[in-house]
Amino acid sequence: MTIQCRTSCGEQIDYERFDFPDGYIYxxxxxxxxxxxxxxxxxxxxxxxxxxxxxxxxxxxxxx
Incomplete structure (x- = not known):
């Protein structure tokens, strides 16, 4: 899903999800x-x- 950058730079970006074994999600x-x-x-x-x-x-x- 393409959304606007969370730091309000104005760029449209995608966030790629990475799930780690300890439950951390990046x-x-x-x-x-x-x-x-x-x-x-x-x-x-x-x-x-x-x-x-x-x-x-x-x-x-x-x-x-």
Whole structure:
């Protein structure tokens, strides 16, 4: 099933499911052409910094 990337980069991708013997399930993001999706949002440090800041703000909110 093709869906929009979960990090909101705008790309349409497929998630390939891998079931491990210990019960862990991993979904590998793949581009429509079958290559592994190298999301521009994950590669962009600014994107991660923005989301980590939101997490920090939420933790501060909850603790205080």
């Amino acid at each position: 979904f590998l993001p793949r581009n429509i052409d079958g290559t592994i999706h190298n999301c521009s949002n994950i590669s962009d440090k600014g994107y991660l910094d923005k989301h980590f800041q939101k997490i920090d703000e939420k933790v501060d909110e909850m603790s205080g």
